[in-house]
Amino acid sequence: MEIHHLRYFLAVARELNFTRAARALNMSVPPLSQRIRDLERELGEPLFDRSTHHTRLSEAGEALLPLAESVVSGFDAIPVRMRTRDQRADVRLAIPDVLNPAHRRQLSESIRALDGSYRFTLRQMPSLGMESALLSNSLDLAVSHLGTSDDRLSTIVLYREPLGAVVDASRFPDRTSLTLADLRGFQYLQGPRHWDLGSRRAEQLAAKGVLVDPEAQFSDVSGLLIFLRSTKSFTLAPVESATALALDPNECAVLPIDDLVATLTTFLIRRTADTRLDPVVEVLRHARVPD
Numbered sequence: 577m578e579i580h581h582l583r584y585f586l587a588v589a590r591e592l593n594f595t596r597a598a599r600a601l602n603m604s605v606p607p608l609s610q611r612i613r614d615l616e617r618e619l620g621e622p623l624f625d626r627s628t629h630h631t632r633l634s635e636a637g638e639a640l641l642p643l644a645e646s647v648v649s650g651f652d653a654i655p656v657r658m659r660t661r662d663q664r665a666d667v668r669l670a671i672p673d674v675l676n677p678a679h680r681r682q683l684s685e686s687i688r689a690l691d692g693s694y695r696f697t698l699r700q701m702p703s704l705g706m707e708s709a710l711l712s713n714s715l716d717l718a719v720s721h722l723g724t725s726d727d728r729l730s731t732i733v734l735y736r737e738p739l740g741a742v743v744d745a746s747r748f749p750d751r752t753s754l755t756l757a758d759l760r761g762f763q764y765l766q767g768p769r770h771w772d773l774g775s776r777r778a779e780q781l782a783a784k785g786v787l788v789d790p791e792a793q794f795s796d797v798s799g800l801l802i803f804l805r806s807t808k809s810f811t812l813a814p815v816e817s818a819t820a821l822a823l824d825p826n827e828c829a830v831l832p833i834d835d836l837v838a839t840l841t842t843f844l845i846r847r848t849a850d851t852r853l854d855p856v857v858e859v860l861r862h863a864r865v866p867d
Contacts (some may be wrong), residue, residue: 579651581615582644583610585623589641592631623863664695667856670718672703672842674817676737679842682863683719690859710847717853717860718845732844735865739838740815740830742823744804753832760785763809765800766793777812777838801827814840816865 587597598605618621619634687696705716710729723731741754748754764778764786782788793801803809811829813820820830844860846853
């Protein structure tokens, strides 16, 4: 059986007249009748009840009709489907756990703007794991809070944002900023490893009279809130991060520290040799927080 046998069958089923069907197919009646007989022989059943006065579909013809229509329709749609199939390039993009809200919005808009040419798969993961994922080719691009010195990877600095002290709201009422002197005698709370990315930050704070206990570590916001309410303590977080802005101002305050230069840097990292994503990199490098 070939597709043209089904086309002949459908023409006769549509016209219920071999002469009109042959005319529609631009052929003569004898070869059309022969093709229908060949199809009936292969299927083992008559497809039409023929007489000198009429041509009707047999029971087998009625059963074949929707199947033939589906097969021919699907066959005829192949060229269109091939032309309109999704030909976008895949981009596997990692995003970190803490993003500046303005950057988050711009990043989302940039991804949507690229939708016509690229199909993004997003993965949220700690910055600490992004370098190895890029090198193992399980990621294509990463928005990370950690840079890299591996020469197989390229790093673009997107922006730097200041860190502020997260304290219980009752500690410094009506203050809009702090100094390190204000935090002398406070305990520095170290966050989860993917949050607390300043390896030397605890040492710098200890030198200014801040208490540092490696065991004083929280793993989520609930734990942080219990620490802050129960103890004389603080942690550091980006002043405008989604995490900081989500904190209840009646419970916590996020205050800049005037005499502490502490920032969180956000990078765009890629494999240096992977030039196919140059247009994506060019768009995403402009999705940043204005200086």
